Amino acid sequence: MEFFQNIASAWGIIGTGIAITLQVTTVAIIGGLLGGTLLALFAASKSRFLQAFTRIYVTLFRSIPLVMLLLWFYLIVPQALKAVFNISPSVDIRLVSAMVAFVLLESAFFAEIIRSGIIGLSRGQFNASASLGMTYMQSMRHIILPQAFRAVLPIIMTQCIVIFQDTSLVYVISLGDFFRNAVSIGERDGNLMQMLVFAGIVYWAICSSLSGLVRKLQQGSIR
Numbered sequence: 001m002e003f004f005q006n007i008a009s010a011w012g013i014i015g016t017g018i019a020i021t022l023q024v025t026t027v028a029i030i031g032g033l034l035g036g037t038l039l040a041l042f043a044a045s046k047s048r049f050l051q052a053f054t055r056i057y058v059t060l061f062r063s064i065p066l067v068m069l070l071l072w073f074y075l076i077v078p079q080a081l082k083a084v085f086n087i088s089p090s091v092d093i094r095l096v097s098a099m100v101a102f103v104l105l106e107s108a109f110f111a112e113i114i115r116s117g118i119i120g121l122s123r124g125q126f127n128a129s130a131s132l133g134m135t136y137m138q139s140m141r142h143i144i145l146p147q148a149f150r151a152v153l154p155i156i157m158t159q160c161i162v163i164f165q166d167t168s169l170v171y172v173i174s175l176g177d178f179f180r181n182a183v184s185i186g187e188r189d190g191n192l193m194q195m196l197v198f199a200g201i202v203y204w205a206i207c208s209s210l211s212g213l214v215r216k217l218q219q220g221s222i223r
Contacts (some may be wrong), residue, residue, distance in 0.1 A: 003194050010185045017181030024098055024167045024177065029160050031103030036110025040148075041140060043115050054111065061108035066101075067172050073101040074173040094175040106163060113155050117148030157214045161207050168203075178202070 007014065039057060042050035061069075077097040121144060129139030149156075168179040176184075179199055186195030 003191055006185070006189050006191065007198065010189075013176075013181050013185060014178065017176055017178035020095065020170075020176060021164075021167050021178040023095070024102060024170065025160075025164045027099045028102035028106050028163050028167070031099070032106025032110045032163070033156070035103060035107025036112075036114055037145070039107060039111035040114035040118060043111065044118050044140070044144075045136065058108045058111055061105050062112075064105075066105060066166055067169055069101045069105055070098060070169060070172055073097045073104075077101075092175075094170075094173050098170045098173060098175055102163070102167075106159070109159055110156070113152050113159060114145075114148060116155075117152035118144055120151055121147055154214050154218045157210065157217060161210045161214070164210070165203065165207065 039054045042054040045051065074094060074097045077100050078093040125143055125147065126139065129143045134142070167177055170177050171180040171183075174180075182195045182199040183192065186192035189195075
């Protein structure tokens, strides 16, 4: 009973952590999807330069551990942003650098997922759009990408779950996300183990719900 009373009394800190976790997750998903789509278009284009750029980008970012990337951007991005945009001291630069690192990394993963969806389409789809007189971008926008996204939607959802779990790694730059705040409260109140179990239950509940949604999407795609 006392444990739950401690959680209730610290709900403000926990809620702030949850908000930061959701912010990083949302920005990583939206930014990653936009960047990944652009890179997938580069990979599917006829330009060898764009193909090579995409190949190097994806290989580079997929080979760097996320923890290392977070630390690098925590050291580099704040200085660059302050120099270029004269960022106000009130802005939490750790949050900004974490978002930038996640977006750049997830763009590489989403690029491969979306590219696999494009490759999986039959050649007839490309020929049909060409016979209608569509340009490369028109065919991608109206015919290819909608079908590719529909085909890989369960994989995209699975990657979103991974992103949500990976946001807990922002503890390395002392950003107060849900996990870090839960640990801090546990250390402060002397009930660290209970708080770790509580955090695990919250992650399990959210990820299980999203996994159930992925299974429904997969069943729908099979039918």
